[in-house]
Amino acid sequence: MIDRLIEGIKKKKAPIVVGLDPMLNYIPEHIKKAAFEEYDETLEGAAEAVFAYNKAIVDATYDLIPAVKPQIAMYEQFGIPGLAAYKRTVDYCHNKGLVVIGDIKRGDIGSTSAAYAVGHLGKVMVGTTIHTPFDEDFATVNPYLGSDGVNPFVDVCRENDRGIFVLVKTSNPSSGEFQDQKIDGRPLYELVAEKVNEWGSEIVGNYGYSDVGCVIGATYPEMGKTLRKLMPKTYILVPGYGAQGGKGADLIHYFNEDGLGAIVNSSRGIIAAYKQEKYASFGDEGFADASRKAVEDMLLDINGALGA
């Protein structure tokens, strides 16, 4: 699956992913009004607003981008109807030819991790019938429980040609509380990085990258530089661009010399672009066009920094 992602990145000259993390307060009033008129102010109404918002943004940007990253928490907060909107979003993006990275940050042990893995990236058997419940292409995984938690995902990736991004160094201010703690002089995130190499060593694709990628926040560029060297075959999913403070120039060391190796996510900066002063002229009705313009600007920033 990493090969398909790389091909999309190369074809569209776009090492970026749009984070579909819809908060209700990002969604323009006219979208919410239409959804609530149909479903009232129910969880179904919220879910309908979320899907309509996503759909408009995807329709306005899919030709520019290789992938989307829906953040499942933003759907899960609306219960079962919200999760149904997540699944509709995954399917809609697939129909538009996009790679879908499910930002689910799951992680448990043994058969429990396997259940998450098959539910999101694989197949489950019911009697003698096979189902693919959520059917994302990639999922993000939390490594705190160790190999017992990650290996079931790796097995499912191998069997179904899917991929994962394991959290190594996250973009938030307090990520250092545990991740930066020194073990024999080296931070914990480097130990996790070494395990990422190990977990991914047997599922490497045609471009030399593994289906086991990692997450490193844009907000820690020096650590990104070190980690890039430590995991040469690992694709890095980079959150924290834009709204969280990361800039294109900070991110050049997340890439390898082949111009590959990283994919930068922006969520709020794209999907709620119309709320920024910079894109205010699009107005509420033009929110999706504002998102398209924000994608174009992000590409200029990042490709400019890369000299691509």
Add this chain to the structure above:
Amino acid sequence: MIDRLIEGIKKKKAPIVVGLDPMLNYIPEHIKKAAFEEYDETLEGAAEAVFAYNKAIVDATYDLIPAVKPQIAMYEQFGIPGLAAYKRTVDYCHNKGLVVIGDIKRGDIGSTSAAYAVGHLGKVMVGTTIHTPFDEDFATVNPYLGSDGVNPFVDVCRENDRGIFVLVKTSNPSSGEFQDQKIDGRPLYELVAEKVNEWGSEIVGNYGYSDVGCVIGATYPEMGKTLRKLMPKTYILVPGYGAQGGKGADLIHYFNEDGLGAIVNSSRGIIAAYKQEKYASFGDEGFADASRKAVEDMLLDINGALGA
């Protein structure tokens, strides 16, 4: 909410929780047959079988136990219908007066963690209407992202009288890969434990325990003993009893001198008891009665070890 859990434990003399982690291969054929006749071998069929199985076990055990712990992965693997069965299980257990610990192991940052927290333990607003989507009483939380990930849960617990159990030392064999790594001579899980104290310090109930609990596996009794002293006000949720190898005698140091402070989970050992040689005489049809007997035996083992 920790007070309600403690009151249930005291009233029923049962410091235990039944893990509702239904794998399809645990479920007796007659239950699956009935579900598949109604819904075919669909995800709805799997979900119906899971709920019917849970319901029978809850009906046979609810008077003996204070709480259940459904493992959401086992439902999520069946997609949206599976998650609907999770929600039905939560509601059914509430109707039986049980405290529900959602074993969801979520954890993200900022507004994303807040979305998980309100979706599972709090309220979401849709327009001007308030909803309580999943409505568990407790949730398990992964601490790898630091305080940014946990504090939004703590806030929701404070506002809604709910609780969390933060992963400190998990029961699996490879939990030591990261959790046991030494930082200035002390294992990482002790650092996490200190943060658990901090996160929970302002929401302490009438029995002196915080609404912020922790998870420590039954399979590491020596570490449990140390951690008990390090977190005197923290309730410990203890997985790994039974099928994973933990015994009552190993667990006495997880409790405080007040006889409180820990609640021991058994999943497979209870819900699939009828598959054990010891309970084989109940037969497939008597699976729920076998679960009841397994609960009684677990209580004898644990209360015996505690001298209660």
